Every structure is written in structure tokens, then in C-alpha cells.
Amino acid sequence: MTDNAPFAFTHENLEQAKRIIARYPAGRQASAVLPLLDLAQRQNGGWLSRAAMEHVGGLIDMASIRVYEVATFYTMYNLKPIGRHHVRVCTTTPCQLRGAIAVVDACRTALAIELGETTADGSVTLAEVECLGACVNAPVVWIGDDYFEDVDPARMNAILAALRKGEAVVPGPQIERLNSAPDTGLTTLANTVR
């Protein structure tokens, strides 16, 4: 996969792209750039090649440079090829206080790569990200489209092992806890909700 490898939406994605563009008023089709880039990234194995960005620009009559500007601004668009699983560990203050650094270290050891690198077998890319907005379940790890919450090094190792074996993993809190309810049991309205 290179930057210049030709890119075009599949028939299915092109239909989806048209539906996305139709959400916006006529003449404002450039507004569709974010969802279209996301669609292109999904089709292109998790990253945006230059050809993909130019293809999107062509669909919405947007100069290539304007698409590059958008794609380089948002960190969720990957401009280089990544592994099959994109593991992003939050290390912002709340997660850090709850042991995110240990989770990062566990990943580094288990995968034998540093932050920003991809494993030799191309299965996992490891990254450090800023606040994911799920601090109540810190530390948070974001893999693919899902959050894995309340992660500790042991759980992290298990998740990584499962991912690399292709086994199913369950996203959400990794401890006994309903969503972001207090993990020590209800602290308020304890009598009314059962």
C-alpha cells in the first residue's frame, strides 16, 4: 500500500457516500468531508492515502489541499498505514492517575514495540492519545471503534492476546461494573433503584 495506489469507493461505499452528501444542502456538499474521509479510511484498511483524500475531494468538489488540511488536522485520520488493530491508550491526567502508564508499559512489553509503532506481523499499532472523555472509567483504551474501560495491565495483556489470536473481545468496563456506575456500589438513590 502506497500513497499513490489508486483509490475509489466500492459500489456500496459510493452509495453510502451519496447518502452522506445528500444530508447537506445543495452547494454545501463540502460539509460531508469528515464522514467521507472516515468512510474512505475504513475502506482503505484504516488509513488515508493521498489518492483516497483526492478521491473524496473530487466527490465533493473540494480542492485537494482543503482535504489535506482537514485530514491532517484531525488525529483520528491516519495518514500512514496501520496494523489491523489500532490500540490507543489514554494517558491524560485522570487515566494516568488510575494507572495508564502501567497499561502502556504492558502493551509495549507484550507487543515488543514502542508507541507509534506497528508489530512486525501487522496486527497491532500502538498509540498514546489525549483525553477520550471517559475519565470516570479510567484508564481507557480505545481499540477500533470501541472503548475498553477500567483496564489494568493483566486485562490489557488478555485483550491483546485475544485480538492477535482473532478471538472476540468484549468492550466496555473490564471489571464488575455497569457502564459508569460507581464500582463500589450505588452511593446515591440507593433505596429507590433496584
Added chain:
Amino acid sequence: MAKLTIDGIEIEVPDGVTVLQACEMAGREIPRFCYHERLSIAGNCRMCLVEMEKSPKPIASCAMPVGNGMVIKTNTAMVQKARQGVMEFLLINHPLDCPICDQGGECDLQDQAMAFGFDRSRFLEMKRAVKDKDLGPLIETHMTRCIHCTRCIRFATEVAGVEELGATGRGEHMEVGTYVERSLTSELSGNLVDLCPVGALTSKPYAFNARPWELNRIESVDVMDAVGSSIRIDSRGGAVLRVLPVLNEDINEEWISDKTRHACDGLRRQRLDRPYVRRDGRLVETSWQDAFAAIAARMKGLAGTRIAAIAGDLVDAEAMTALRDLMSALGSPHVDCRQDGARLDPACRAGYVFNTTIAGIEEADACLLVGTNPRREAAILNARFRKRWLAGGFKIALIGEPADLTYKYEHLGAGPRTLADIAAGRHGFAQTLREAKRPMLVLGQGALARADGAAVLATARRIAEGHGLVCDDWNGFNVLHTAAARVAGLDLGLVPGAGGRDVAGILAGAASGEIEVVYLLGADEIDTSRLGRAFVVYQGHHGDAGAHRADVVLPGAAYTEKSGTWVNTEGRVQRGAQATFPPGDAREDWKILRALSGALGRPLGFDTLDAVRARMAAINPVFARLGAPARNNWGAFGSDGPLEDAPFAGPIRTFHMTCPISRASETMARCIQAAAAETRRATGTHG
């Protein structure tokens, strides 16, 4: 109108202006980097902060519209502190390399740091460094110096109409550039250097050449195209080092084209600096006396009808006046200034100038372009079309070669047939023209320099008359010239007299031997191989096509080396100024012709520049009035005849080389290489 108080001064300003503009009107200078009158408002440099009553924070005056009763303070301690803070932030990542920076001495950041900056740094961390970009042969980049004002991005997108520059990345990693390495494809890219408030974008050809305080500046007129942009010529020690634009709302606003700006290195190369005479097939250096003697000897006893003269594209009106009078003194009717053979009709001035005027484009609401590519032929004028198009409600159509003109237009057809259809009202666009309040038509030289040119001209006149293009307060008929000398040539009547030959006739006569002497006044755009055995005198400043064929070469002065008069495509009479002296033995052109007339025994009736100009005004009173063009009376021009089917072809194939000066310019040669490489990149034919 809104009333507001600025530093205690009550001022009334029009609604919709910004606080910054209101402060300017009140005579308060507001520092700024990102704000520019002719670009959209970005509001990102924060240098223009002022204090506004009832606002807890200082406001960015460039982005704040005025409101009634606003109280603005621009000189309080709060404003001072805010500006100092902004400046400190801007300087955090700005290198301290002013001594080796080409912007030094004319740098907004340097000046404003002196006025608003803190006198030491509190920043102990590392400064960021940014990789330099390659934007082509005209723009040198030092991206570490960039303060992200985004003026260059906005200029490229809005004025130049090429969306190629952008800001990629975010936060500290934001970089201004093209993302994909490429040269800019604009004819106006040199203006980015003027716009850049710091030394991030500087002029590549001018790199490390001079400091601004070493230069002699003089304001003059450009001759690289027929627009006649106002320019400032900066020279040092007799060499023109650079050309910059001068603000002129009627013509070039504050932009100039890359050719105007950067062809000036051609003034130092291939120059004719002494007279030459051909002896035994070779041009040999000689003296003025010998050169004149050689011409006089050849012309002795020769009937005037066997002598012909062609005036070139860059010649000043003074020289053409002298040529005209000399030829009539010699009794020759064979004079022509239309090197390209354009069938322009000198009978009616309204029939060969850009009547609407360049500023008038902004009032137009429909435009038909015929046989022209204004982007190539008059880049500055094209920017005005784009400006009008961006404002909305401007329908443009083109008959001729389709090309990217930086605005959208309807392509109606390729040749005269479509034009005839419109004239006859058979075409849909005829309706558009009739319904428009201010319709205009632009006829390019590509439509006129052909066998049926006179018929095309007449057809265009019929469109103008039949579709309401000409009325009491509006003239929408326009001819777009490509040569700076053309309108003055026509005004002076440098066209064949009774029984005279035009350029094609002169060449045919020279080939057949009926014309024995051909006088080329800076004429290089003709096919000199067709001059046959004629005795050719070339007077001009560059060793180009004409000089190579000549039997006698008389060295003249380039446009920067004489005080001359040029008339632009609008019919605007403008006076250029002398910045440097002609090299070696070269002389001002009218003086050469005056001296030659003496050597030929037919002395012209003027000895001073003032006398030449008086003579010019006597030939045509338009020369008595500098500046704004007078309205021209409508009349009959062109002649009916059969129209051919051949499509209109543009007169200019390569924007960067159109005259002896630009052909001698290394910078222009590099631009052509870069443009070719960019075409290969864009079409992917480089593999």
C-alpha cells in the same frame, strides 16, 4: 453610518466596516499581521487587539464590526500589555536570524517588535523548526520564520484562484505549504512575497542581493503586457534589482504579474550596448557615425516607397512619434505597429481600446470573451475578472480555446461561427447579453490576428450595437491587447498610409525585393526569415530575432532606462520613469531616430523630450492628458466579410516569455521549466 468614539475622538463611519478600519479612519495605527484589506478576514494573529468599553477582554479589531456607540481605546496600558503578550508569543518560535534574512529592513514583524515587543526573551525551551517548502523558482521559503498569518493561503485561494496552498497539521505542528511538493501554478505568485509580513516567503531571484535601504526607488509603468501596471523599480549601481507593485486602484490594485516582477533580470542579459554593422556577413562593432553612414549610404537615392518600418511591442510613444515623422519625411507609406497582423482598425478609437476600463469590470454583469485567454495575456486583468466573479451575479462565456481561467465560464464554441450566431441573435447567450444591465465583450488578439480579423471585428461591433453593450453611460466593447506599445501606435497612426503595406505586405515586399530597406524599431515578433534580401536596420535594446537578422544595429534603451509614454489597453496614457542608464553607447530611442534623421538629411522638428511630447499631442490630443482614459466616441470600425471556420487560437502560448526582455530572463526560463514539470506531475506522465 455608525458613531463611535476612538481614543476620545468621535467618528462616524459607514456600517459594516471593522473596528480596525474605523481606527484607521480616526488616524490611529493598529498593528496587524493577518489582516489585509484585499483578503478575507482571518483574525488569527491577534496583534490588532484594542480595548472596548464593556468588554472584559481586549478584542481583535480586525474581526469586530463597528457598532453604534462603541467606545474604543487603542493606547491604554491594557492594550499595550496585550500586544506585548501577543508579540512575545509570536516570537517564541520565530528565529532570531534577522541579519541573514532578506526581509530585514522591510519586515512587519521586525518593525512591530521594535514598537510593541519586549526587549528580552523569557523563553528557555527549544524553538520549533519547520522544513522549508519548494514553491517553485520564484519563492524562497524559510518556513521556520512563518507566523501562520495565512495571508499567502488566502491570496492564493481568493485572488489568484489557485487552491494549492494550505495549512496542514494542527497546533504547534501546523505548517503552511502545499502538502504535496509542487510549484504554484499562478501567474501572480510573486505577490505572496509582498504579502508575507515576515521572511518566510522571500523572492528567490532577489535572494541575498541587496538591503532595502541601499536601493534607489522610482515609480514607473510596466510594459510586459498591455495592462500597464504601476510599478516601482528598485535599482542599485545602475542595475535593476527588482520590480515591485505600486498601489493603483484603477489598474493593478496592489498586485503585479510574475512576468512584470521577475523578468527584470533579462535587462542585464543579451543587451545591445554599441552599434553594429554587418560586414562580410558578420555583425561588427562600430561607432554611431559609421552606423548612421552605412544607413545613409544604403538609403541614398532610394524612393520612399521602397522603405518600410515596423514598430515593436515595447516601444514608447516618443520613439514611435519620431519613427512616424521620419518615415513620412522619407516619403514611405509602409509603416505598421501591428506585428502580429491583428486587423485592428485605427479609424475609431473605441474600436481598439478596452472601453469598459479595468476597474469598470467590477460593474459588469455579463461578459463574452472572444479569442482570448486573459489569464495568459493580462494576468492582472484576469484577477479583476475573478474578483468580479467572486462577488456573484457575473455570467461569463468564452468563444475560443477552453482553458482554466480561475473562474467558471460557459464555453460557447471555438470559432467565428458561434460569434456570428450571437450577432444574429440565434444563440442563447445573445439573450443573456440583452438582459444584462452592464454587458461587456472582450475581443482578444487571437480573434483579430487572422485573415478574417476585420470581419470578426465588425461582427463583434454588431454584437455590441445590437445587444445593448454601448449606451450613454456604459461602453462594454473591449479589445484586449497583449503589447504595451500597440494602443499608442494606433493612436499615433503607425499604420500603412495610402497605398502602404501592412506587416504581411512589408514581409512579402522584402521577399520579392520591392521593399529594399526595413526599419525595425524593437520589432522581434515577426518572422525575420521572410525579410529576404532587404537591408534591415534594427533599433532596440536586446539581441533578439530582429538584431540577429539586421544589417545595422542601433542600441536603444529598455523601458527602465528612459522616460517614455505608454498607453495601456484601456487607452490610459501613462508616463514611465528612468531608473537606470542605458548600457554602453545605447541611447534613448527617440534621440536615435532624431540623430538618424539628421544623418539622412531630413532632420525632425524636435530636439527635446518636451518638444517630442508636444508633437505627440499635436498628432493626437489624447497624449496631452495623462491618467484616466477619456470616453471614446462610438463609430464604425471593422469591415464585413466572410468568416472562416478555423477556431480562434490564443496569441500567447507561454505566459513567461513574450518579449525580448522576458526571453533573455533566466528567471522566466526557470518558470517555464517548473511549469512543464508541474504539468508532468499533475498528469502523472513522469512515471
